[in-house]
Amino acid sequence: MRILLYRGDGQIEPWARDFAAALPHAETVAWEEGASTPWGPYDYAVLWSPCPALLDTLAQVKAVFLMGAGVDAILKFGDLLPPVPLIRLGDAGMAEQMAEYVAHAVLRYYRRFDEHEQQARQGIWRPLPPRDKSAFTVGVLGMGKLGMPVLRTLRQLGFPVRGWSRTPKDAPGVDCYAGMAALDDFLAGTRVLVSMLPLTPQTNNLLDRARLARLPQGAYLINVARGAQVAEPDLLALIRAGHLAGATLDVFRNEPLPAPHPFWGEPRISITPHIAALTIREEAVRQIAAKIALLERGETVADLVDRNRGY
Template sequence: MRILLYRPDGQLEPWVRDFAEVMPGVDVVVWREEMREAVCDYAVLWAPPAALLAQLTHVKAIFLAGAGVDALLKFGDALPAAPIIRLGDAGMAVQMAEYVAHAVLRYFRRFDDYEKQARRGIWAPLPPFEKQDFSIGVLGMGKLGSRVLEAMGHFGFPLRGWSRTPKQVDGVACFAGMDSLDAFLAGTRVLVCMLPLTPDTTNLLDRARMAQLPQGAYLINVARGALVAEPDLLTLIRSGHLAGATLDVFRNEPLPAPHPFWDEPRISMTPHISALTVLHDSVLQIAGKINALEDGEPVADVVDRSKGY
């Protein structure tokens, strides 16, 4: 068996080492531009170039070395017909929950306001927010979104969730479908965006939709930057309708130096680190699925190309 690896950052030696440990005897190779063909049984990829995909004529399945699928599905009909299989959690859900919990509590406990006061030498307790008025709405209730809701439930916040199809989660007010999106947004004080990026969700959060959020609401985006119309977000923050935003993802990464987000103090930014791939967990998961496929068994997390995730 031969497994082909590719990441644009070239940091693949740890992947080669872990696959050699977990699947001894398997031939693991790293794709390079000078290769004329990429003969392999399975490919483990992240943001591959078109030249690589064109060589995968006999691959049995493509595994994604991360949670998102948009960097691969953008190739459309140029993709091989083989199944595309994404990572299912692999240590990322708890990281996402940590990130969101930190961002929510920073706003709820007014740490952002205290930071501003401290820089000005001001010692002044601020009126606390009421928890019942600080509803948290998670836009996207997949594995990662569900883990975030579970984590936030321990703090006693009112919880809301929106998904494309109906779901029922104990302790969560659930909304489904585009017809219910405005109602979901209108009752959400902190919007946590966790949707996959598809043609239907690109620019989903534009000025009209974000204006449905109540006055003084916050946005936390840990999904994909292109879900949010960035100029509209900036307008709503500068107008005071939105109190702030915590962003881990952006339409263009790295965020360009002249981008206006850099100069807006009410926007907190991190460089796409809310949930990093846990290498060994990922290799174990991929190896288990390869073994299942070799035995003719079904596997989870197969991408539905028609839905985009």
């Protein structure tokens, strides 16, 4: 068995080492653009953020495994992408991290820690009154493998929670909304909005000025999905106009976030460098190796990407 490995950031050596240990009977080959990489055929490809030069090679494999839960970095090639099965990671330790990140961001705004931090920088000692948790509804866009653990965590913390999904879902203790026709009502009752949707043509710029303005006065945005879902100039304008209280952003349309970007200078926007849920390499390798074993036995695997839906 031959397995092709590729990462757009070049950080492939640890993955090659772990795959060699997990699949000692397989030959793992690190593919590098422009390098004298041994040519195929390959049985499987494991990659992240592929380059166009790799596409022809992918046509030879039985399946392509992705080193993360997101699929937009490969689906962007559209019809140029060979019609082979695409398999994303399941949880692989990301759900717990995502729940921790979102819970921290929600609590920071709810408990007014952001305001107390600002006062402390000015040398001001002034306790701020507590907020009413019963009126502090948190809405999560996306009720999938990462969205549901976030909703459960927030519910355990005592927040009223609501979830929105493309198709109807049912979850205990969650006020559920589905479909574009229900999106405005979902937003209108949401004090903190958490975006966890995959990036598709339908979700690109989903949170533009009109939709962000549907949020109540003083609402807050947390984006841990993809930066392209938010119209960044619209978000900034609504924060500076006082309609939105601020935002915690882990993802951006262009990453790394460029130095002159106005988000850097806006104190009501908290920025982290796409770290809300990092892939745990050891768990990812174990998961991919197990799925390869299933495929080799002719069995089906979970987390197959639906190209029509975009995730």
